[in-house]
Amino acid sequence: AIKGFVFDLDGVITDTSTFHSQAWHQIADKVGASWNDQLADALKGISRMDSLNLILAQGHRENDFTPAQKQALATEKNTNYLQLVNQMTPANILPGITAFLAELTTAGYALSLASASKNAPLVLRKLGLSDYFTKAVDPASLKHGKPDPEIFRRGAEILGLNPADCIGVEDAAAGVQSIKGAGETAIGIGDPTVLAAADINFTDTTQLTLANIKTQLD
Ligand code: B16
Numbered sequence: 585a586i587k588g589f590v591f592d593l594d595g596v597i598t599d600t601s602t603f604h605s606q607a608w609h610q611i612a613d614k615v616g617a618s619w620n621d622q623l624a625d626a627l628k629g630i631s632r633m634d635s636l637n638l639i640l641a642q643g644h645r646e647n648d649f650t651p652a653q654k655q656a657l658a659t660e661k662n663t664n665y666l667q668l669v670n671q672m673t674p675a676n677i678l679p680g681i682t683a684f685l686a687e688l689t690t691a692g693y694a695l696s697l698a699s700a701s702k703n704a705p706l707v708l709r710k711l712g713l714s715d716y717f718t719k720a721v722d723p724a725s726l727k728h729g730k731p732d733p734e735i736f737r738r739g740a741e742i743l744g745l746n747p748a749d750c751i752g753v754e755d756a757a758a759g760v761q762s763i764k765g766a767g768e769t770a771i772g773i774g775d776p777t778v779l780a781a782a783d784i785n786f787t788d789t790t791q792l793t794l795a796n797i798k799t800q801l802d
Pocket residue numbers: 592593594595601604627628629630631632635662698699700701702703704756
């Protein structure tokens with residue numbers, strides 16, 4: 585039986601993906617890589633350095649920077665991103681999420697966070713949601729990022745639960761792959777063709793209710 589929920593942050597709890605995209609777009613322009621929606625989508629759920637490597641590859645510039653220069657570009661992106669995050673308020677919580685978190689907590693489900701973002705604790709504080717996520721996977725401690733199953737496996741482990749008793753909630757294809765690899769039930773939020781590997785598909789966060797999930801699982 586399901587006892588816990590493991591949440592992605594960006595794209596599920598709040599839409600920081602537009603902020604990540606804005607911040608990376610500036611870096612792409614700087615290194616001469618063309619920017620498009622497919623590239624923006626491919627960066628979802630991917631770690632900061634993996635994202636930079638994808639952008640450099642897109643511009644055929646993967647061999648043009650030293651590790652120190654790449655570190656500086658990643659830091660510059662994060663500075664751009666933090667300026668946007670610092671303007672966030674609880675109004676940036678996606679529709680239905682606060683009610684869903686309250687519903688889950690009241691019903692006795694355990695909650696954890698499986699975000700690839702090193703800025704996740706700050707984002708949760710800005711949203712006023714830190715109290716729901718006292719258990720969170722530290723992305724700095726991971727050997728492999730999404731789509732590897734490690735982050736969602738750890739999301740269950742920190743709750744003391746078997747992955748089979750957990751539902752993972754994701755908006756990115758790489759994240760759904762990670763959930764399924766960990767042996768959890770996957771809810772995909774967004775385009776069902778992109779998230780075809782999920783067990784349950786919802787087009788947006790307003791559909792996240794226990795009643796809707798139970799209907800889909802029966
Ligand atoms: P940071 P998630 C991911 O968060 C984002 O989707 C991805 O675009 C970002 O590069 C990654 O976090 C790392 O973020 O640079 O803040 O450490 O979707 O796993 O919550």
